[in-house]
Amino acid sequence: MFRWIKQFLPRGLFGRSLMLMLTPIVVVQIVTAIVFYQAHWETVSRRLALGLAGEIAFLVEARQYRDEPLNEAEIYDMAIRNMHIEAVFLPGARLPQERQEIRFYSILDNMLALALSERLSLPRQFDTRRDDGLVEVLVQLENGVLRVRTQDKRVFSTTTYVVILWMVGTSLILMTIAVLFLRNQVRPLRRLASAAEAFGKGREDPPVHPAGSTEVRQAAAAFLDMQERIRRHLSQRTDMLAGVSHDLRTPLTRMKLQLALMGDSEDIEALQRDVEEMERMVSGYLDFARGEEGERIEEVDLGRMLDDLARISAGRPGAGHGTARSIAVSHDPDLLLPLRPGAMRRCLENLVQNALRHGNRVAITARRDDTAIDINIDDDGPGIPEAQREAVFRPFFRLDRARNPDTGGVGLGLTIARDVVRSHGGEIHLETAPQGGLRVAIRLPV
Incomplete structure (x- = not known):
């Protein structure tokens, strides 16, 4: 299972460091949004919806159940003046026959439906998707429909959106700062890796300057020391081999000259072959040394x-x-x-x-x-x-x-x-x- 998960995890130091830094932030944000803000939002929306439902119930009772009901115009005028509710009675109207559609993902729809069912036993329908920013509630009475409209702010709290936007915005700013900081920390490591690869290929890249955190500086300094020791060792070996090969050529030349002056014999020819073999060996040493020279x-x-x-x-x-x-x-x-x-x-x-x-x-x-x-x-x-x-x-x-x-x-x-x-x-x-x-x-x- 863990191996399967590792396939989807970042492999670079930058990606892993960023994941370790951002994962707790994202998890805390999600948990906070689900546990706290959702509970807060539902509570506030429920109370606002109950308030509106209670006011609508008041209007219904004021119109239907008083022995001497107030004038409808006075009731509706009191509602708009004191409760910011626009109420209109539609004589002879009936509720639409289609079934009320409640969006399961909408807190406003769910809370308003629950509040109306607690406060009103009459048939009703509501519309929270109007373009004018109003919430409309229709209540079926005996001889008509009571239509109530009010601002959606009465039943919907927007402060949660503001808080979430502030929280997400702040998180994005912090993430941006974290990304820039991590890039600056990883860049010296990438330069060090590039320099090590170039050195392994025998290429001369620009010199590495220790930078970044203390550990990265220590690694860069250790690499530079190692690089210098390797170069010094190769140079010493090359100089020694070239010097020995060069010094051997002088006595070999004298030996060839002496053998040439000694005349012809089987022993002389054998010695000459040995000298030629030694010359080939010295030439091989010099070729090997030239291969080590700094070109x-x-x-x-x-x-x-x-x-x-x-x-x-x-x-x-x-x-x-x-x-x-x-x-x-x-x-x-x-x-x-x-x-x-x-x-x-x-x-x-x-x-x-x-x-x-x-x-x-x-x-x-x-x-x-x-x-x-x-x-x-x-x-x-x-x-x-x-x-x-x-x-x-x-x-x-x-x-x-x-x-x-x-x-x-x-x-x-x-x-x-x-x-x-x-x-x-x-x-x-x-x-x-x-x-x-x-x-x-x-x-x-x-």
């Missing part, structure tokens, strides 16, 4: 980037199995996205080159939906066993069977790709391609 976010046409990568990669020699290679690109027209262009280009280039290295046909597709852009890079190569698809993202992990290490790198390509994609708030994973090879699926939030 400005720019609005990039991802479709154009994919077209350029496909054209350049297809014409680059040295990859593949020596057979004809093909790259097919298909993408939606509007793929504008805020990205770090250099990092994303290196990421996609690594993935495309990896697909070309192990397959002959590569298909690149990019589709956009309401929340993200999906990029799929498919090849027809040997693929990667499902049990190892997560392990290949670990640094320096290299497959022995599915990928030939002689044609591969140092095991940082997919690590760099995942790092770049996640720094943009996206995700990357491996699947089986329709051609039977490997599919690299990337999802970037818009």
Whole structure:
């Protein structure tokens, strides 16, 4: 039951706070209107109706039951002068034959009907829906109909309407103030959430300034401290990795020079291969470090980037199995996205080159939906066993069977790709391609 009710409750903090604030006010208003004002209104209306009914009964008795009745004109003149009742006797008239219609929802109709039944035993009818603001009562006498008219104020109290209008108006003003106050309290939370989302996507939004209540300020300050610690940690890691990689290049260069001067031999060739392998590792470290560098976010046409990568990669020699290679690109027209262009280009280039290295046909597709852009890079190569698809993202992990290490790198390509994609708030994973090879699926939030 409670779960069913929760489906209709607001989910945001603003809606829930507003509901908690307004629900007691509305409930109190309803209870007050039903219990107090309805009872008060019915009591006042009943007494007013009884007063009018008693006055009409007086007129009837004054005319019918006195031994020496007063002149009718004098009676009616006294009624209009002292009781504000306009009375007219219609000789020979009869009440309408249709049945009196009493509106069940009208307090005036119900109270007047009850009062007339208590004060008069004669047939009667009344009309409370006249356009001139009068209440008309018809009483059937022996030789005619007594018609009595008076202002509806005599039998209907309007003070309750005034009180209700004042109460509702005041409540609306207070609700408006509450809504404005809550919006001001929720706005810093929304800015904080927007900043956290942008930081998770690697985008630089305007700085967050702590505002709002004490708790919101504390949350904003904690977020800013966390953001600064993460940036400092990434910067230190990048600087250290770049420095180590750069320092390693100097002794490697000296070793290559010394090996070149030592002549040719099997041992020398083995050492040269080791040095070249170390150079590739250092290059991989530098590529990984460049992926961590602080690059400005720019609005990039991802479709154009994919077209350029496909054209350049297809014409680059040295990859593949020596057979004809093909790259097919298909993408939606509007793929504008805020990205770090250099990092994303290196990421996609690594993935495309990896697909070309192990397959002959590569298909690149990019589709956009309401929340993200999906990029799929498919090849027809040997693929990667499902049990190892997560392990290949670990640094320096290299497959022995599915990928030939002689044609591969140092095991940082997919690590760099995942790092770049996640720094943009996206995700990357491996699947089986329709051609039977490997599919690299990337999802970037818009």
